[in-house]
Amino acid sequence: MGVMPDDETRTPTLGEAPATTAPPSGRTPPGQRPTGPSPWFLxxxxxxxxxxxxxxxPAITSLGALLEEVRDGLGMSGSVAGVLTSVPPLCFALFGVMAPRLARRFGAGAVVCAGMVAIAVGLAVRPFTGGAAGFLAASALALMGIAVSNILMPVIVKRWFPDRVGTMTGLYSMALALGTALAAAVTVPMTDALSGSWKAGLALWGVLAAVAVLPWTALVRDRGNAPGQPAAHRRKGPAPRITRSRTAWALASFFGLQATAAYITMGWMPQIFRDAGVSAGTAGLLLAVTMAMGVPLAFVIPRVASRMRNQGPIAVFLSACGLVGYAGLYLAPAAGAWVWALLLGVANCAFPLALTMIGLRSRTGAGVVRLSAFAQSTGYLISIPGPLLVGVLYQHSGGWGLPIGLMAALMLPQMIAGVLAGRDRTIEDEC
Incomplete structure (x- = not known):
C-alpha cells in the first residue's frame, strides 16, 4: 500500500484530464487565452x-417516516406498502442504465438538471394523486430522476474537478448523508407543524428539489470534453465492453453488498432494538445516530482514499466495523446499543468509498460514465433481495439470530470485493 500526494496536487495519469492551473496573480498572462472555467463557474x-x-x-427517508399515515390515507394494503419500500433499488437499477446514453446525447449537466426537475415534480405531485397507483407512479418519476443523478455525480466530479476527485466526492457524499438524515429527522415535526397533514409534509420536499434545479440550468448546454482534456483523449470507435473488466465486477459487487447492508440497516435496525426491549423513541434515535455518522465520515473517507494507491485496507476496516457491530447486536443488543449503532454507522460509509473508487478506476470521463452506470445499476440489482430475505428469516425463525447471522456473513464477501476493487488499476487497462 502506497500513499499518493494530495489529490489536489498529484500528476494526472495518461488519459486523465489535467488540472487547469492559473498564475499566482489569478490573471491570465498577456497573449495567453484562459483554458479553464472561471472560478465563479466552478x-x-x-x-x-x-x-x-x-x-x-429525501424521497425515500421522508416516506419511511410517514409510511403508516400514507397507508391509512391511501388505503394501501400491507403488500402494496411492501412493494413501495422495495421500489427504490429497483428503480435505481433500471433507470440508472439509461444515464450513459442520455449523457452522451444531451450532456451530463442537462441530464442532472432534468433529474432534479423529475424529483421536484414527483415529490410535489405524489401526495395528491388520490390513490396508491398514482402515488407509486409519481414516486417512480422522482426515483428516475434520482437514479440518473446517482450515476452522473461521479461523472460531473471527474469532468470539472479532475484534480480534486476525493475532495469533491467527499463534499457531495456528505451532503447526501445530510439529506438522508435530515429528511428522516424533520419530516414528522414538519408535518405536525402543518396541522398534521402528511400530504403537505411530503410535498414540501419538492421545494428543495426545485431549488436544486437553478444552478444546473447553467450546465444544460455543456456537452463538451473536460476542461483542458485534449481531443486525443476522446475515445474513437466502439468502446470495449466493460463486462470484461474484473475491477468493474468487483466494484459492482462491493457497491451491491454495501447497499444491501444499508437498506437492511435502515429498514430493520430499529425493530431489532425494539424487540430487545429498547423503547420506540430510543430505537429511532439510534437509527438517526447511525445515519448521522455518514455526514463527517463521508467527507473524510474519500479524501483519504484518493491519496492511497490501494483502497482495499479502508474496505477491510469498514467491513470489520460491521462485523463487530452485528456481533454486538447478536450478543447484547440493548446493553451496547449506542456502540453498535456507531459501529454500523461507520460500516455504512462504504458508500462514499465506492463512489470514490468509481472516479479512480477509470482514466477518462467517458470511462467513469460507463463504470458508474455498470457498478451502480448492477449493485442495486444485487441489493434487492437482502432486506426481503431478512424479513422472511425473521418471520419464520421467530427471532433475530438467523437474520443477524446473514448480515454478518455478507460482510465477508463485501470485504473481499472491496479489496479487489481497491487495487491500483483502471478499467481501460483490463478492457
Whole structure:
C-alpha cells in the first residue's frame, strides 16, 4: 500500500484530464487565452453538486417516516406498502442504465438538471394523486430522476474537478448523508407543524428539489470534453465492453453488498432494538445516530482514499466495523446499543468509498460514465433481495439470530470485493 500526494496536487495519469492551473496573480498572462472555467463557474458547479446530493434520498427517508399515515390515507394494503419500500433499488437499477446514453446525447449537466426537475415534480405531485397507483407512479418519476443523478455525480466530479476527485466526492457524499438524515429527522415535526397533514409534509420536499434545479440550468448546454482534456483523449470507435473488466465486477459487487447492508440497516435496525426491549423513541434515535455518522465520515473517507494507491485496507476496516457491530447486536443488543449503532454507522460509509473508487478506476470521463452506470445499476440489482430475505428469516425463525447471522456473513464477501476493487488499476487497462 502506497500513499499518493494530495489529490489536489498529484500528476494526472495518461488519459486523465489535467488540472487547469492559473498564475499566482489569478490573471491570465498577456497573449495567453484562459483554458479553464472561471472560478465563479466552478463554484456554481460545486453548489449544484451539493444541492443535487441533498435531494438524492429525501424521497425515500421522508416516506419511511410517514409510511403508516400514507397507508391509512391511501388505503394501501400491507403488500402494496411492501412493494413501495422495495421500489427504490429497483428503480435505481433500471433507470440508472439509461444515464450513459442520455449523457452522451444531451450532456451530463442537462441530464442532472432534468433529474432534479423529475424529483421536484414527483415529490410535489405524489401526495395528491388520490390513490396508491398514482402515488407509486409519481414516486417512480422522482426515483428516475434520482437514479440518473446517482450515476452522473461521479461523472460531473471527474469532468470539472479532475484534480480534486476525493475532495469533491467527499463534499457531495456528505451532503447526501445530510439529506438522508435530515429528511428522516424533520419530516414528522414538519408535518405536525402543518396541522398534521402528511400530504403537505411530503410535498414540501419538492421545494428543495426545485431549488436544486437553478444552478444546473447553467450546465444544460455543456456537452463538451473536460476542461483542458485534449481531443486525443476522446475515445474513437466502439468502446470495449466493460463486462470484461474484473475491477468493474468487483466494484459492482462491493457497491451491491454495501447497499444491501444499508437498506437492511435502515429498514430493520430499529425493530431489532425494539424487540430487545429498547423503547420506540430510543430505537429511532439510534437509527438517526447511525445515519448521522455518514455526514463527517463521508467527507473524510474519500479524501483519504484518493491519496492511497490501494483502497482495499479502508474496505477491510469498514467491513470489520460491521462485523463487530452485528456481533454486538447478536450478543447484547440493548446493553451496547449506542456502540453498535456507531459501529454500523461507520460500516455504512462504504458508500462514499465506492463512489470514490468509481472516479479512480477509470482514466477518462467517458470511462467513469460507463463504470458508474455498470457498478451502480448492477449493485442495486444485487441489493434487492437482502432486506426481503431478512424479513422472511425473521418471520419464520421467530427471532433475530438467523437474520443477524446473514448480515454478518455478507460482510465477508463485501470485504473481499472491496479489496479487489481497491487495487491500483483502471478499467481501460483490463478492457
Amino acid at each position: 463554484r456554481l458547479v460545486m453548489a449544484g453538486l451539493v444541492l443535487a446530493a441533498l435531494n438524492l434520498r
